[in-house]
Amino acid sequence: MGAPTLSPAQLVDRLLHDIEETLGRPVPPVYAGALRAVPRHEFLPDRYWVRDGRGGYTLRDRTKDPDGWMTTAYTDTPAVTQFSDAPPDDPAGGSMPSSSASQPSMVITALIDAEPRHGHRILEIGTGTGFNAALLTAHLGAGQVTTVEVDPLLTTTAQQHLNRLDLAPTVLCTDGTLGAPNGAPYDRILATCSVRTVPPAWVQQTATGGRIITPWDSAWSCYGTLTLTKRPDETAQGRFAPYGSYMTIRGQQPDIDLERDILRTGQTPTRSTTTISPWAVAGGNLDTEFHLGLTTPGAWYAWDPATDAAHTRLWIADTTATSWAAIDYDGQQASTFAVSQYGPRHLWDEVETAYRQWTALGQPGVHRYGMTVNPDGTPTPWLDCPGQPLDGLPRT
The missing domain is CATH 3.40.50.150 (Vaccinia Virus protein VP39)
Incomplete structure (x- = not known):
């Protein structure tokens, strides 16, 4: 000592x-x-x-x-x-x-x-x-x-x-x-x-x-x-x-659990496939994930490497606990991935569209984004300048 x-x-x-x-x-x-x-x-x-x-x-x-x-x-x-x-x-x-x-x-x-x-x-x-x-x-x-x-x-x-x-x-x-x-x-x-x-x-x-x-x-x-x-x-x-990762202010911390609040027996999802890898949208690229956070409000994700349905699954849900999506990797090939979606929001469709938009915009970094906030708190996020609001930019 x-x-x-x-x-x-x-x-x-x-x-x-x-x-x-x-x-x-x-x-x-x-x-x-x-x-x-x-x-x-x-x-x-x-x-x-x-x-x-x-x-x-x-x-x-x-x-x-x-x-x-x-x-x-x-x-x-x-x-x-x-x-x-x-x-x-x-x-x-x-x-x-x-x-x-x-x-x-x-x-x-x-x-x-x-x-x-x-x-x-x-x-x-x-x-x-x-x-x-x-x-x-x-x-x-x-x-x-x-x-x-x-x-x-x-x-x-x-x-x-x-x-x-x-x-x-x-x-x-x-x-x-x-x-x-x-x-x-x-x-x-x-x-x-x-x-x-x-x-x-x-x-x-x-x-x-x-x-x-x-x-x-x-x-x-x-x-x-x-x-x-x-x-x-x-x-x-x-x-x-592009810096800063802090705990969320307590008044804005959602209390949502996938198993407890969202998944229910009897839910029948729609099924499709995608060529976008789940790791492309949730694999740790901070620029990608920042863009998705601004353009798919309320959507969050969790990885499940132990599901019986797939080798690895990316769960996506929303903070209102009304919609979910699952993107599955079968452990063998990475050209297509199985997609299941349930609820009023087709969450994977939203995420895929936002990812393609980010790619089409040249994969901008965090420093290119900005925001205008009205006195009542209403936000308008934008890219490069206030005249280019994100919701007005092309979404391919």
């Missing part, structure tokens, strides 16, 4: 080097200074978890391994601090992570995109551990930063972390989708959780010329970060950037 082999200052130096390697550029001095002024380990619990590279998590326990706990606190990786539905005596006993300390390079990237300046009023959505609010407060001052968190326990813990370092942003326990109207308008709204739709309150509470920076999520793909600028006509408009 024993003390860490590197001092906290040395660990921060190493972290800054790793962040610069990820960003491909130096960390701006103002944010490097904030990282030095705000010790990340002060915002982590005695037990947290990091990905093990095999789909699971590795525990870092301060009591049993203080060196590993401290060293990992200053690596460029997210640290899970809470799991959903976990019993009090087993914080990792839940099914999914529900709170984390974000990856430092992603935190810095979002701050660079936000460009918070002295005199700006900032609203942070998702206090979490309080680390990001601490960086903002160290940069701008306590009176300029408001942060909101829906979880009472996380709110209390974050407040304790901030108090310990004599940092005093306004910390509120409330639903983040509602913003914080008493402090509006804000020059910047920064979300540390992803959204499937931009809450109208965020648009309404942003000052003209101000920005909203939020990670993006769709039923198909949790990826991308959207930066919007509030316009004089009360709309917000901006582009996506």
Whole structure:
């Protein structure tokens, strides 16, 4: 056991080097200074978890391994601090992570995109551990930063972390989708959780010329970060950037299970075949999956490698639990795949059409997409410029 082999200052130096390697550029001095002024380990619990590279998590326990706990606190990786539905005596006993300390390079990237300046009023959505609010407060001052968190326990813990370092942003326990109207308008709204739709309150509470920076999520793909600028006509408009994969804001998390909610005995699907491989649409290409998320709203997928009906099956369903599709690989040939579809939406037809559209458009990357959001939250996604809305582009 024993003390860490590197001092906290040395660990921060190493972290800054790793962040610069990820960003491909130096960390701006103002944010490097904030990282030095705000010790990340002060915002982590005695037990947290990091990905093990095999789909699971590795525990870092301060009591049993203080060196590993401290060293990992200053690596460029997210640290899970809470799991959903976990019993009090087993914080990792839940099914999914529900709170984390974000990856430092992603935190810095979002701050660079936000460009918070002295005199700006900032609203942070998702206090979490309080680390990001601490960086903002160290940069701008306590009176300029408001942060909101829906979880009472996380709110209390974050407040304790901030108090310990004599940092005093306004910390509120409330639903983040509602913003914080008493402090509006804000020059910047920064979300540390992803959204499937931009809450109208965020648009309404942003000052003209101000920005909203939020990670993006769709039923198909949790990826991308959207930066919007509030316009004089009360709309917000901006582009996506190819980074960011965050937990979805709690008010927009659907609770849909394929076996429990969708599949029923007596359902008679229509059957066909396709030449589009299921791996082409759900094989991990982030550009493909981002496009499908924007153009097939509510559609999500799950792989089943153990079905009796096929060697491997791609399930597709929708968040209303009314439609599903199954695309089967027989384990022998990959030129055609069996398709079954049920419900009012022919989900595979929609996905195949969207995939062919993405291909016909030249396989655009995430950075070519943007969105205009009306004051009521109605979104219009577009490609390259607002004059090319996705629903108006050819769908072959």
